[in-house]
Ligand SMILES: Nc1ncnc2c1ncn2[C@@H]1O[C@H](COP(=O)(O)OP(=O)(O)O)[C@@H](O)[C@H]1O
């Protein structure tokens with residue numbers, strides 16, 4: 392574990408605000424001490440910190456965790472984010488830089504590159520970027536929601552070597568230990584298979600979002616780009632000391648042996664599908680085995696109201712998505728030409744109709 396240069400450290404809500412109502416400063420201090428130790432050894436660190444909503448509750452002295460309206464929660468996050476930064480800053484002797492990201496910043500290529508440049512500049516300045524989702528403006532349906540997935544996106548964005556997930560449990564277990572006391576600890580995961588994903592339960596509390604499942608998803612996203620993930624307890628002094636010594640105190644997720652390209656990763660993980668295209672068996676073979684583009688003739692059905700340039704999922708009849716990519720037609724136009732041979736569609740939609748529904752270069756197999 393000792394060859395890494397740059398890491399993203401993610402600290403979850405459960406650790407920062409175990410009761411959901413106030414920040415637990417003692418836990419912030421432990422994480423800050425780890426980051427300071429690692430920085431002193433020449434490592435570059437980026438912190439992804441949850442806790443804005445809880446800090447907002449604390450500032451407003453709201454004792455109840457009762458249901459909030461969306462706008463109410465967004466307002467809490469706006470108040471709490473300032474509190475959160477103010478809570479972290481005294482624990483570091485370098486400048487802390489607040490960066491708030493939304494899903495749009497990851498899906499829009501220009502904004503993605505822009506965020507990448509800003510984060511690189513912040514590291515060059517020797518500052519500590521502290522990242523959270525921009526909860527106060529993020530549109531509910533498009534939210535990442537949990538900070539595990541956000542941290543994985545950030546790790547890919549800054550080309551980190553390591554993702555460190557600090558939470559309120561010491562490792563991944565083969566079942567949720569809160570429900571199955573005999574659950575066994577897993578020290579190493581060499582490949583994130585559907586079986587590994589199935590081990591994960593939801594959050595053990597009303598404070599955390601996503602539980603172990605989003606942590607494994609995050610490890611999987613990071614792994615696909617050659618980034619390792621380590622998960623451990625973030626307030627256990629011994630675990631943190633081991634991390635500082637480059638030892639695995641919890642669960643180590645190996646990076647994938649063959650990493651996918653940055654563009655393929657962006658297509659696969661950075662975008663949300665705006666619709667679905669169902670293809671026939673011949674097209675599924677052509678895509679899966681021959682590396683072909685998707686042509687109108689192989690399309691059987693079109694679902695959704697997407698526009699040309701949007702990301703869509705490609706599904707084989709009655710099956711889970713087999714690929715996704717950037718479609719070259721609006722949904723309504725695609726409905727007019729689906730199932731037709733290329734020579735038959737000329738003139739149907741004007742003179743400059745693209746030959747492919749989704750070009751191979753804009754597609755990733757799932
Ligand atoms: N297979 C599992 N192994 C370990 N923990 C699990 C598992 N399944 C579910 N969990 C739960 O996931 C919780 C951590 O996730 P979460 O509550 O979202 O924390 P955070 O706020 O740090 O993101 C643990 O407290 C645990 O109860």
Ligand SMILES: N[C@@H](CCC(=O)OP(=O)(O)O)C(=O)O
Pocket residue numbers: 402403404405440441442443444445468523524526536537538539598599600601602
């Ligand atoms: N962005 C939210 C936190 C989201 C969240 O709870 O994520 P997680 O720490 O993964 O459980 C906040 O700052 O309150």
